[in-house]
Amino acid sequence: MSERQTNYTVMEGYELPSKGRIYDKEINPHIELRSMTARDEMKRLSPSTTPLKTLADIIEGCCIEKPAIPVYDMCMGxxxxxxxxxxxxxxxxxxxxxxxxxxxxxxxxxxxxxGELELREFDEEKFNEIKTFELPISRKLITLKVPSPRLVEDIESKTKEMKRKFKSVNLDFETLCKMLCSIESIDGVKYNQYDMEKILNDLPARDMQKLLNNIDALTVAIGLDTIFEVTCPHCGEDFKTFFRYGPEFFRPTNI
Ligand SMILES: [Zn+2]
Structure with a gap:
């Protein structure tokens, strides 16, 4: 059975928010997507320990032309x-x-x-300033990896592994793994996990906060603005809310 379908009903072209300019090589930002088939939906519903990989593979299968890099390795935005x-x-x-x-x-x-969610304007200079920056106290130069679905799932699996391995140790392994997985280099040097952990443990707490702030800022630097306004039917006031993934995202009832 062919994995690449041609029997789509709807096809639309889109421009990646990153403009394809944040990857190791520049990629074509124009992507044409076809609608999902029943088979794609069944793939989506199959149990997986890496749900983002499942979705990334489905998106890729729905691209009319395979993108230059796997969707799993694209930035979260x-x-x-x-x-x-x-x-x-x-x-x-x-x-x-x-x-x-x-x-x-x-x-x-x-x-x-x-379709009305706005795109945060991609600012390459600002993006690079968040990605490579100096820590305020130790003056170490940090370069972060671009947060991708793969990176998010790597952090999750590493956190689980560490929690299992060091059951008796009282530590926020989630934060540790987030830092370990997100750093590309320190002062231009790529470290193994053991040496990197030693460096991170000795960082001033203020440096650690700066590091965590930039990791989070890099994740949301590119992509859709998820805030939108709702008028309350109970009190008539307007309020802002965030887009969230709910059951209606892939299972809309109003068909
Ligand atoms: Zn209200």
Whole structure:
């Protein structure tokens, strides 16, 4: 059976938020997506310990032309952008979700238009300043890896592994693994995990906060702006809420 389908019903072209300019080599940012088939949906529903890999593979299978790099290795902003567009070409733009009014605290069932979420303007210079920066106290020069679905799942699996291995040690392994996996180099040097951990342990806490802030900032530097406004049907006030992945994303009931 062929994995690449041609019997799609809808096809749309999109431009990656990163413009293809943040990877080791420049890639073509223009991606054409076809709608998902029943087989794609069954793949999505199959149990997986790496759900982001499953989705990345489905997105890639729905690209009319295979992208120059695996979707699994694209930055989170490009990956989530393609995931939204795949949902739109497959099920349309309307998305129902439940949120809470920040004025009267009632739960509000609302419908948003996924096609109207805005794109944060990609600023290459700003992006590079978040990616490579100096720590405030130790003055070490840090270069971060671009956060991809693969990196996110690597951090998760490493955290689980460490928690198992060092059961009796009282430590926030999640934070440790996030730093270990996210750093590309320190002062231009690539370290093995053991040496990197030694360096991280001795960092001033303020340096660690700067490191964590930049890791988080790099994740959201590119991609869709997930904030949108809702008018509360209970009190009539407007409030802002975040886009969240809910059951309606790939299982819309209003078909
Ligand atoms: Zn309200």
């Amino acid at each position: 490009d990956y989530e952008f393609l995931l939204h567009k795949l949902r739109i070409v497959t099920y349309g733009e309307k998305y129902k979700l439940t949120c809470r009014c920040s004025h009267c605290l009632n739960n509000v069932e609302t419908e948003t238009n996924l």
